[in-house]
Amino acid sequence: MLTDQEWTAIVECDAAYDGQFYYGVRTTGIFCRPSCKSRTPKREHVHAYASTAEALTDGLRPCKRCRPDGLRQPDEEWAASIAKAIRTHYADKITLSMLAEQQHVSPFHMHRTFKRICGVTPAAYLLLTRIEAAKQLLRSSVRTIGEIGEQVGLPSPAHFATVFQRAEGCTPTQYRLAHNNQRAEGPHE
């Protein structure tokens, strides 16, 4: 349900319509004021709401940028949702600017707030998550190093080896050998 007039207001970020309606974007699960400066969504994904209560009832979250509910989401909660998005999507070719876009914030704001709350940058957190997943696969699967890199979102073998070595102090191959040997020899205790 979206009129041409409402759609035009969204495309033009027309603040005159703020308070008259809100729009939710099905693909991001976020709702905004018409004036929001976030990227214009595809029309077929947009739904108009008469009130914030309706949008919330429909399961949408208020946009962090235009704050249609007039409330700020606590930074802790927000950082936790970023961390969760990273853990869910680390295997995809996600970038931090894509994450920031999804969350309707600037990459700079995301970097700064996430680091303040979590102690590491979103980039470092993404890399750590990928390395942990790679270690798990190196220990428990027979996939090649290249396949594992690909599977954890580090498709360039050279890049995978470099970041792995930097984090773990050994190459993926050495890591696998060390852990497979332990298992092959069986328990000595």
Ligand SMILES: [Zn+2]
């Ligand atoms: Zn917005």
